[in-house]
Amino acid sequence: MLKIWGRATSSNVQKVLWCCAELGIEYERVDLGGPFRGNRDPEYLAMNPNGRVPTIKDNGLILWESNTICRYLAATRHGERLYPADPAARANVERWMDWQLATSGPPMSALLGMLIRARPEQRDQAAIEAARLQALAAWTIVEDELEDRPYLAGPELTLAEIALGTMVYRWHAFPIERPPLKNLKAWYERMRERAGFKTHIEIPIT
Ligand SMILES: N[C@@H](CCC(=O)N[C@@H](CS)C(=O)NCC(=O)O)C(=O)O
Numbered sequence: 001m002l003k004i005w006g007r008a009t010s011s012n013v014q015k016v017l018w019c020c021a022e023l024g025i026e027y028e029r030v031d032l033g034g035p036f037r038g039n040r041d042p043e044y045l046a047m048n049p050n051g052r053v054p055t056i057k058d059n060g061l062i063l064w065e066s067n068t069i070c071r072y073l074a075a076t077r078h079g080e081r082l083y084p085a086d087p088a089a090r091a092n093v094e095r096w097m098d099w100q101l102a103t104s105g106p107p108m109s110a111l112l113g114m115l116i117r118a119r120p121e122q123r124d125q126a127a128i129e130a131a132r133l134q135a136l137a138a139w140t141i142v143e144d145e146l147e148d149r150p151y152l153a154g155p156e157l158t159l160a161e162i163a164l165g166t167m168v169y170r171w172h173a174f175p176i177e178r179p180p181l182k183n184l185k186a187w188y189e190r191m192r193e194r195a196g197f198k199t200h201i202e203i204p205i206t
Pocket of ligand 1: 012013033065066
């Protein structure tokens, strides 16, 4: 059976868990990282030298990097619906996954650190505002893209949403000013209809 190492509160673990829910994949999950620690233990570092979560083991293959894991699961579990075989359609999905890592992820991680994890007296309001504006610029790109379609890569939900789902949930949950972005909100509401999103993404942010 597929084995997943990583705490369920990690955004990167959540992508993999939602992907498993969409594809009906059974797995065994081990809590690791954050308050559970264990991610700097030599046995774990031997599997994942980054000391980060998630890591998976499947049929002897050890894999890390959440977006890569989602692509692997879709490719090995009849997940064409989430990850199309056609090269152009596939590249379109992958483009948003890369964009999540490179563009929307960093300011959203900064907001998580400063708004949720830092003690109030440690919060740097200028840095919070800079990250908010950077995240807003990224979400405005999504807002514009969604003008003519329900999901980023077309008419159906794909791995593009699975990579970005936790981030858009957090954007709507963080105690920050949010100008109305109607397409983004409708897209988020569409994701909220999925059982796997409710179970794995919409949980308390820590
Ligand atoms: N690019 C990696 C990033 C992994 C990552 O940064 N994971 C965080 C949790 S979201 C982590 O392991 N933090 C240390 C911890 O949880 O103890 C991925 O997408 O899998």
